[in-house]
Every structure is written in structure tokens, then in C-alpha cells.
Amino acid sequence: MxxxxxxxxxxxxxxxxxxxxxxxxxxxxxxxxxxxxxxxxxxxxxxxxxxxxxxxxxxxxxxxxxxxxxxxxxxxxxxxxxxxxxxxxxxxxxxxxxxxxxxxxxxxxxxxxxxxxxxxxxxxxxxxxxxxxxxxxxxxGLQMIHNDTRAMHVREMTHSHVNPSNIVGREHDKQNIIKLLVQDGHDQCLSVIPIVGMGGLGKTTLAKLVFNDANIDQCFTLKMWACLSNDFELRNVLIKILNSLNPAYEEFKNYEIEQLQNRLRNILQRQKFLLVLDDVWNENIGKWNELKEIIDVGAEGSKVLVTTRSHSTAAIMHTKPFNSYPLERLSEEESFSLFVKLAFEEGEVKKYPQLLEIGKEIVKKCRGTPLAVKTLGSSLFSRVDRIEWESIRDNEIWNLPQNENDILPALEISYDRLPSYLKPCFASFSLFEEDDKISSFMCVNMWEALGFLPPLKEKETIVDVANHFLHDLLSRSFLMDFIDFGDRYYEFKLHDLVRDVAIYVAKGEFQTIYSTSSTIYEHVQHVRFMKNNLLGQALVPTSLKTLIFPNNATNEVFLNDVVSRCKYLRYLDLSYSEYESLPHYIGKLKHLRHLSVAHNEKLKELPNSICGLQNLKTFNFRGCTKLQELPKGIRKLINIRQLSITTKQTYLPKNTIGNMISLEKLKFTSCENFESLFEGVQLSRLRTLEIDDCGNLKSLSSHVVTKLEYLGILNCGKLDMSLGLGNKIPDLCLNSVDFQNLSQLVTLPQWLQGCMNTLHSLRIYDCENLEELPEWLSTGICLKLLDIYNCPKLLSLPENMHHLTTLEHLEVENCPELFKRYLPGVGQEWQKISHIKKVVIKS
Missing domain, CATH: 1.20.120 (Four Helix Bundle (Hemerythrin (Met), subunit A))
Known part of the structure; x- marks a missing residue:
């Protein structure tokens, strides 16, 4: 394929x-x-x-x-x-x-x-x-076809949460599950209800509908969501549950199991909670009992909702009097209703009676599976050629031997209908793991490095093109859990069956190595190793273009061999490795576009030969905390578009980054000796700036902010947040801002008012002295997302919150006064924010 x-x-x-x-x-x-x-x-x-x-x-x-x-x-x-x-x-x-x-x-x-x-x-x-x-x-007997008719089409973007209006045929199931969850647990502190059914039926979608229902919010004081896939190791499960309560994953990854279970038990103690365990495959009752013993400390009526394909899993987890909830296929009528919703523009369906009849026959072949119906319906959106519809109905893939529950033919047909330029992008998803959160930045970096993106048109950026591709894949129902964070940044996941299709079509071109018994394909071009002990087990082809090392990689012989032999590498990822130095020959990889050694905590120096990588677009050495200084010739990388830096230097010489005329995205992390940044430096193309954990940084030149679209300032407790502007309000084009762990922040800096016409997203975390949000925040005409986490002195939101008519998502956590005032339905000031589409208030 x-x-x-x-x-x-x-x-x-x-x-x-x-x-x-x-x-x-x-x-x-x-x-x-x-x-x-x-x-x-x-x-x-x-x-x-x-x-x-x-x-x-x-x-x-x-x-x-x-x-x-x-x-x-x-x-x-x-x-x-x-x-x-x-x-x-x-x-x-x-x-x-x-x-x-x-x-x-x-x-x-x-x-x-x-x-x-x-x-x-x-x-x-x-x-x-x-x-x-x-x-x-x-x-x-091949004919010459000069035009690919599988054109791109893009629908309206979806919201990050599941939209009930886009779901067909599950309202009855939703109400049944809610009844089970809110009813008495019959003296059991913890009751478990599994939703069981084949892949693609919509178990996760149903669980989301339930999870986000207002009745559930009123019934449970605490809600958690953990997607487990094939991972039921106790430590990892505990981290995922804790992470759903507190998004700061870094806080938990170094904990021992004893610390994790104590932390979770303290949180759950005497709370009436709902825990969703999504996509569970574990059939080992001992592992389940081990987890259950830890979480069985909540108040009476606490529930666990499980989604699984395995009846054996459901059997060992469910608790009486609740049985498993078997999720059935959609009826033909429901399937057809879903198909029509996705295949036709609103109000256009009656114009095409012939297509409707063909559509009914296509829907029958999907056998009531929502995922199959969605992908095929989406692939036909705005396509009105009868022959095209008949070609799907009569495709010979339907005639191949299938299991009763097999929906891969429908997904494969949807893949076949992708425009040719989208197919390698889709195939690259095969390198990601089940349940991975895939970011748009990952896609941009990989697709650009591998040449999957077309030449840019006037005023177009690489990010624009890559995101346009992602929107098209989303509109065809290949992506799920799609979240828009602003600043043209998205995260999404793949349904595991969609990932199976990606692996199938990528075979021979992309390969993930899981074990020593894996044979590397002779002409494979893109390889990811999953474990350190696999490095050096086989000779990789010299034609390799992508190589992703596993975490904790240490095999220097293998690294030296690859760098010296694979001269056509475009994408090299050594993140979280344990190398003290890199081979000098790395400077010979003149085709290299992406190089990451991020979070390599043993790396002490970068060879100066790296500065000869004239094609390098992305260079990431963020989190390399032992790196003493940058290579002296780094200013020669004037083709760099993204740069992520950690260094022990006390300052950056003006010409270090000032000559990087293509630089669009810049991150500084753990540069603990910096006291000032950007004095006398002009970066005309810079659009994204993140400064994290620069504890001695005191000043940031204000001119750098004027053209930014994203600004993140995190863990910089000495930084003058006025940027020397005082009460001046410059014209800004920021659309996304993150502030985190800034003890000096009592109110928002005045200069931020300069982007009230462009700001889409504002996130404020761990600002312990923040006392107010200024009234001018309510003048934001584009603000869609506002997150406030762990700001205990913040007493209220702006009086005119109701003026924020574009605000779709408000999340407040660990802000005691805000919790009292704005708790949905019952808080004394709830009405100020009741117009917002999604409100999450957690104590």
C-alpha cells in the first residue's frame, strides 16, 4: 500500500x-x-x-x-x-x-x-x-490520467468538546447510562459500569456525551477521564488519572507508586467522584483489583464508567447490580441520517435524489458502524458526481473476505479518496503510538522536513499550509478529540482503527521497531525505535530520511554509524537521550531540516560543525541543562525557522540570533543566568516567543512583543511584567498568551490591553498573588478560551463578563472564591458566565 x-x-x-x-x-x-x-x-x-x-x-x-x-x-x-x-x-x-x-x-x-x-x-x-x-x-494497461480529481474540502472547525448535535442515534443510550450513574449504588462505595462493543461503534463518543452532561455535573463533585488503550500498568494508570485532575504532568512522572497512590487517595477521600476509564483492554483481574483497592475511598455513589471492546474485560470489572452496557450498531435509518448530515451541505440534500438512493446502498455496507459511516460520508462532502458515488458503492474492497466486525474496508476507501498530497501526511501518523496526543507543531516540523508540503503561495506560511491539511483530514473524520488552543496550535488523537489504516498504507515506507525480532524493511525511509536496547540490532538503510530515537538512548556506536552512513537524513530526533556529546560528522548531514536533542540532560556541548547545516529549519536543544554555551557559529544558521534554547550563558551576544532572518518561533528554557533579553536585537519575522524557567531574567525589551502572535512567560519570578512600558498601550496582534507561576503578577499588565481586538486565548496558571482581572478584559472581541488555575487570591471575574460573547470555554480550578461565586447553576454570580458554551469550575 x-x-x-x-x-x-x-x-x-x-x-x-x-x-x-x-x-x-x-x-x-x-x-x-x-x-x-x-x-x-x-x-x-x-x-x-x-x-x-x-x-x-x-x-x-x-x-x-x-x-x-x-x-x-x-x-x-x-x-x-x-x-x-x-x-x-x-x-x-x-x-x-x-x-x-x-x-x-x-x-x-x-x-x-x-x-x-x-x-x-x-x-x-x-x-x-x-x-x-x-x-x-x-x-x-494503465491509462494516463493528468489530473487528480480528489480535491481538498474543509468543513467548519469543530469545538474541542463533543458536540451533541453532531451525534446521531445515541440519545437513548446516553440517558440509560446517566440513569445508571446517578442511581444509588446499593451500599457499595464504588460501582463500575462497562460500555462494551466493537471498535468504531462510538463508545468513547457516548462516554463523552455522558461526561459533559449537566446532570452528571450536579451529581458528582469530582470528574476524571483517563484513556488507557493497551497500558494498564498501575503506575501509568495512576499518573493518567492524576493528570486529568491536574494538567501539570511533569509533577507526577518522577513519583514512585507509593507517592502516586497516596496523592490520589487523598484527593478522592470522601469525594463522590466519576472516573471514566476509556479504551480498556486489561483482562488480568489482579491488575484491576490492585487499582480498585486504591481508588475505592470515595463517598457512596462514586462510579467508574469503562469503555472496552473486550467482553472479558467487562466481566472482570463490572459490579452488581450493574451489568455491562452493550452498545449496539446504529439502525439503517440512524446510519443514513448520520451519512446525510456529513455528505451534504445543509439544505442541499433534496436536490440530489439519485445520490440519496446510492447513499442508502453505501450505508448498508457500513453495517451500522458510526466510524465507517462518518469517514465515507465526510469523503463525499460537496461531491455530486453520480459516477463517483457509484464507484464507492461498487468498490471491490467490499468483496474481500472480512470479519463480521471489520470496518477497515470503509476506512480504506476513505483513505483512497484522499488527494495524493494528503496521503504521505496521513501515513506519517503510523509513527505515533496509540492514544498519543499529536500536536500540529509536530506535524508542521515533520511534514516540512520531509518535503510533504507544497511550495508556498504569496503571504502563505508553512504553518498555514500544514494546518489547512489537518483541517481537511479532520473534515474527513480521520482525526478526533481535536482541540484548538489558539495561535494556530492544535492537538488531536487518532481512533485506533484509523491508526491501523495508517500503519497498513505506510508499510514499507514508515516503520516502528518494537522488538529485536523486527526486520527492518530494505527500502524503508522513516523509522522510529521504541526501546533503547533495539539500537544496533539491525543495519538501517542508508536511504533513511527519518530517524526517531527512543527515550534514554545511550548507544553511541549506533549513533555514530547512523550519522556517518545515512547522509540523506531530513528528520533526526534524539529527544530525551543520554548522550554527552554528538558526533562531529553530524555537520555533514546537509539535507537535515529538523534536529532535536531536547531534554538530553547529559549533553555538555554541541559540535561547531552543526553550524554548517544550512538547510536546518528546526533546531531544538531545550532542556539540555548541562549545556555550557551555544556553538560560536550558530549565527550562521540563517535559514532556521524554529529555535529552542537552554544554556548556562549569562547573555546572548547581539549577533547570535539577530542574524537569523527566517526565525519565526523562539523558546528559552532554563536559561537561569540571563538577566535581559533582546536589547538591540530585531527579529522581523518572529511570531512565537516562550520564556520558561529563566529565574533571574529581569527585563524583556518591549519591541519584540509588538509583532508576536503567541507569548508565553512561565516561571520567571523576577521579570518586570510592565516591559518598561508603564501605562502605555501599544498596538499588538497577540492571539494567545500564557502566564504561569509569576508571583509578581497582581493584575494583568496594562500593555495586554493592546491586543483586545485579536486575543483568542488567555491562560493564567499558578499566579499566587493575582488579585484581579481588569475590567478591560471584558472588551476582548475575539476571546474564545480563558483558563485560570491555582490563583487563590483572585476573588472575582470582571463585572462585564457577559460582554464576552465569543467566549466558548472557561475553565477555573483551585481558585476557592471563584468556585463559590461561579459554580454552575448555584453560584451567586453564575449568571455572568451562563452564556458561555463550556464552563468547568473545579475546587
Whole structure:
């Protein structure tokens, strides 16, 4: 199935070959005509691939042909990337004067004549191979299709919580579950009710509907949600439950089990609580009893709601008089109603009676499974070609042998209908684990590094394009639990069946190594190792483009081998490793776009050769607390877009980051010796700034804030929050602000009033001396999210909170006075915030 990614590879290569930078470099090197021939032949091959992708290859000969194309494309991509490197080097020399001539001397590793000869020879070889595979395309009866009709479509964005109006056929189930939860527990302190059913039926969605219902809020003083998937190890379960009560995960990850269970028992003691354990697979009754003994300390009427596919799990966990709640399939009528809601624009359905009849037949094949109905309905949204609908109804995938509960055919058809440029992005999800929270920033970094994103249009950013892709995948129902945090930052999860599809389609291209018995595919390009002891077990292919190391990696021999052999790496992640130094050869990885050594607490220095990585877009050495200083040549990384820094230096020289003309996102973490930042430094493209745990920082130059879209100031107790502006209110374009653990904060700084026309998200955590939120906060015309956590001196919210008509999410926790005043339904000032769509008030 990885062959389905070839169309996207062809499109990416054709786009690169047509770029002005490669065209110009090819003229200089003298191979322009040869590269144009490569592009033309690739256009022909792509036309065959579009037909092969839609027909599905069944013959072994066709599969062999596709594998040949994959190898040619991979080699061609490396050659074209060489040209992009050369084009970038020349651009830096031509546009940045004497400084860049120094850069050029530093980073140029090629003798011009030798480079020209090598390129000419390699391009000739690629053209010969391409011509052969293009000629072979006619042998398989493939037609030439020049346009991919699977266009992008994007719906309105959903809210972070489940929207009951988007759920069909579960109201009766919801009311039944609520009745079970609120009824007397018959003298049992802890009652357990499992919702059991096959994958894709909507067990988690149903649990969310129940969890967010107002009746549940009134019945239980404490609510917790923990998604367990395949992980029922006691320590991890306790951390997940505690983390649902307090989002500061870092607080618990170093606790021993004894500390964890004591902390949780103290919280639950005599509280009437509801705990949801989502996606449980454990069938070991001993493990369940161990957990139950710890949490069985709440008040009478406390309940545990479990979702599981396993009847054995349900049997060992449920408590009498409550039995398991079996979740049934949707009826055909309910399925069709859901399908219509997703496939048609509102008010358009009556225009297409023929499509409705075809839709009924498609829905029958989904056999009452909401996930199957949603993905297929979403894939047909705004598509009104009858032939297109019939092709789904008559797809031969439905005829393949299936288990009774198998919904993968429906999901695979939905995948097939993705535009070619979305397929490699979707396949990359196979590298993430079950229940991982995937951030949009992860996607941006990976997709940019691997060349999955198209060339930018005018005024477009990489983040814009990547988020547009994510919105399209969301609109097709491939993503769930999608949360918008503002600042163009999102988090989401994958349903495990959707992840199964990603693993299936990515086979041979992306691979996660779980055990020593795993065989690394011969031509795999993207690899993630899950455990430290797997490093060095097998020789990785030299064509590798992505390599993600496991936490606590220590095998220096393997690291040295990879860095010296895999010269085409684009994405290298060594986060949470335990290396004291990095190989000098790392500076030879001229194709590298993303490098992370974040939270490598043993790393003492970075080799200066890193400063020769002219293509590097993202460099993260945040949390490297033993790092004494930055490499002296780091200013030469003028192509960097994101930089995350930890250092023991007392200051940053002006030219350290001042020369980074492409810098958009900058983070400082644990730079404990800094006293001031950004004096005399201009960063015209900087849009995101986060300063965390810089305990001696006293001043921050105000000019840096004026163009920011996101500002986070965390654990900087000595920082003058007025930024030297006094009562001045500058024009700002901030749309997201985080303040955390700022003991000097008594009220919000006056300058923040300058972004009341743009601010979407404001989060204030652990500001123990905060006494008021100024009345001007209620003038925010865009504010959607307001979170306030652990601000015990804060007595009230602004008087005119009702003016915040755009506010959708208000969460207040561990603010005793606010808890009394604004408790939903009963607080004396509840009416001020009753218009807000989602309100969470916790003691």
C-alpha cells in the first residue's frame, strides 16, 4: 500500500524541479536540459501512477514496477535536494554580503567542478531509469490520467468538546447510562459500569456525551477521564488519572507508586467522584483489583464508567447490580441520517435524489458502524458526481473476505479518496503510538522536513499550509478529540482503527521497531525505535530520511554509524537521550531540516560543525541543562525557522540570533543566568516567543512583543511584567498568551490591553498573588478560551463578563472564591458566565 504514496512523491519532485532556485542552479551547473527531461518524464510516470493508484495493483509484475519507481524517485529526490542545497548556498552568498561569504566558506563542501561532474553522471542515470519505467507503464494497461480529481474540502472547525448535535442515534443510550450513574449504588462505595462493543461503534463518543452532561455535573463533585488503550500498568494508570485532575504532568512522572497512590487517595477521600476509564483492554483481574483497592475511598455513589471492546474485560470489572452496557450498531435509518448530515451541505440534500438512493446502498455496507459511516460520508462532502458515488458503492474492497466486525474496508476507501498530497501526511501518523496526543507543531516540523508540503503561495506560511491539511483530514473524520488552543496550535488523537489504516498504507515506507525480532524493511525511509536496547540490532538503510530515537538512548556506536552512513537524513530526533556529546560528522548531514536533542540532560556541548547545516529549519536543544554555551557559529544558521534554547550563558551576544532572518518561533528554557533579553536585537519575522524557567531574567525589551502572535512567560519570578512600558498601550496582534507561576503578577499588565481586538486565548496558571482581572478584559472581541488555575487570591471575574460573547470555554480550578461565586447553576454570580458554551469550575 505504500505505493499509494508515489503520486505525492512525483508531485513533490515535479514541484521542486520547476522551482526557480533549482532552475537557476541547474543553469549554473550546466545540467538544465537534463533536469527538464527528468521533469517531463516524471510527468508521464505520474499520469500512469494516478491510474494505478485508483485501480489498485493486483499483479506481482505491477507491484515490482511500482517498487522500481519508488527507488528511482527516492534517488531522484536526493539529487534534486543536492541542487536545492547548492541553490541555497548561492542565494546566501549573493544576498547577504561578506557575512554570507563567510557562511559559504564554512558550509561549502563541494569542489564546483567535481560537483558538476557528479551531478551530470547521477542525473543521466536517473533519466535512463525513469525512461525505462515510463515505457513499461503501457505494459499493464494503465491509462494516463493528468489530473487528480480528489480535491481538498474543509468543513467548519469543530469545538474541542463533543458536540451533541453532531451525534446521531445515541440519545437513548446516553440517558440509560446517566440513569445508571446517578442511581444509588446499593451500599457499595464504588460501582463500575462497562460500555462494551466493537471498535468504531462510538463508545468513547457516548462516554463523552455522558461526561459533559449537566446532570452528571450536579451529581458528582469530582470528574476524571483517563484513556488507557493497551497500558494498564498501575503506575501509568495512576499518573493518567492524576493528570486529568491536574494538567501539570511533569509533577507526577518522577513519583514512585507509593507517592502516586497516596496523592490520589487523598484527593478522592470522601469525594463522590466519576472516573471514566476509556479504551480498556486489561483482562488480568489482579491488575484491576490492585487499582480498585486504591481508588475505592470515595463517598457512596462514586462510579467508574469503562469503555472496552473486550467482553472479558467487562466481566472482570463490572459490579452488581450493574451489568455491562452493550452498545449496539446504529439502525439503517440512524446510519443514513448520520451519512446525510456529513455528505451534504445543509439544505442541499433534496436536490440530489439519485445520490440519496446510492447513499442508502453505501450505508448498508457500513453495517451500522458510526466510524465507517462518518469517514465515507465526510469523503463525499460537496461531491455530486453520480459516477463517483457509484464507484464507492461498487468498490471491490467490499468483496474481500472480512470479519463480521471489520470496518477497515470503509476506512480504506476513505483513505483512497484522499488527494495524493494528503496521503504521505496521513501515513506519517503510523509513527505515533496509540492514544498519543499529536500536536500540529509536530506535524508542521515533520511534514516540512520531509518535503510533504507544497511550495508556498504569496503571504502563505508553512504553518498555514500544514494546518489547512489537518483541517481537511479532520473534515474527513480521520482525526478526533481535536482541540484548538489558539495561535494556530492544535492537538488531536487518532481512533485506533484509523491508526491501523495508517500503519497498513505506510508499510514499507514508515516503520516502528518494537522488538529485536523486527526486520527492518530494505527500502524503508522513516523509522522510529521504541526501546533503547533495539539500537544496533539491525543495519538501517542508508536511504533513511527519518530517524526517531527512543527515550534514554545511550548507544553511541549506533549513533555514530547512523550519522556517518545515512547522509540523506531530513528528520533526526534524539529527544530525551543520554548522550554527552554528538558526533562531529553530524555537520555533514546537509539535507537535515529538523534536529532535536531536547531534554538530553547529559549533553555538555554541541559540535561547531552543526553550524554548517544550512538547510536546518528546526533546531531544538531545550532542556539540555548541562549545556555550557551555544556553538560560536550558530549565527550562521540563517535559514532556521524554529529555535529552542537552554544554556548556562549569562547573555546572548547581539549577533547570535539577530542574524537569523527566517526565525519565526523562539523558546528559552532554563536559561537561569540571563538577566535581559533582546536589547538591540530585531527579529522581523518572529511570531512565537516562550520564556520558561529563566529565574533571574529581569527585563524583556518591549519591541519584540509588538509583532508576536503567541507569548508565553512561565516561571520567571523576577521579570518586570510592565516591559518598561508603564501605562502605555501599544498596538499588538497577540492571539494567545500564557502566564504561569509569576508571583509578581497582581493584575494583568496594562500593555495586554493592546491586543483586545485579536486575543483568542488567555491562560493564567499558578499566579499566587493575582488579585484581579481588569475590567478591560471584558472588551476582548475575539476571546474564545480563558483558563485560570491555582490563583487563590483572585476573588472575582470582571463585572462585564457577559460582554464576552465569543467566549466558548472557561475553565477555573483551585481558585476557592471563584468556585463559590461561579459554580454552575448555584453560584451567586453564575449568571455572568451562563452564556458561555463550556464552563468547568473545579475546587
Amino acid at each position: 505504500a505505493e499509494s504514496l508515489l503520486v505525492a512523491a512525483a508531485e513533490s519532485l515535479i514541484g521542486k524541479l520547476a522551482s526557480a532556485a533549482v532552475q537557476q542552479a541547474s543553469l549554473v551547473v550546466g545540467v538544465h536540459r537534463d533536469l527538464q527531461r527528468m521533469k517531463d518524464t516524471m510527468d508521464l510516470v505520474k499520469a500512469f501512477l494516478l491510474d494505478a493508484d485508483q485501480k489498485k495493483p493486483h499483479s506481482n509484475a505491477l507491484r515490482v514496477w511500482l517498487r522500481q519507481i519508488k527507488r528511482v524517485f527516492s534517488d531522484a529526490d536526493n539529487i534534486v535536494d543536492d541542487f536545492e542545497c547548492e541553490a541555497l548556498r548561492r542565494h546566501l552568498v549573493n544576498t547577504h554580503g561578506s557575512f554570507s561569504r563567510k557562511v559559504s566558506r564554512f558550509i561549502s563542501t563541494s569542489n564546483p567542478l567535481m560537483f558538476r561532474l557528479r551531478m551530470a553522471h547521477e542525473i543521466k542515470d536517473i533519466n535512463e531509469r525513469l525512461t525505462k519505467v515510463a515505457a513499461d507503464g503501457h505494459m499493464f
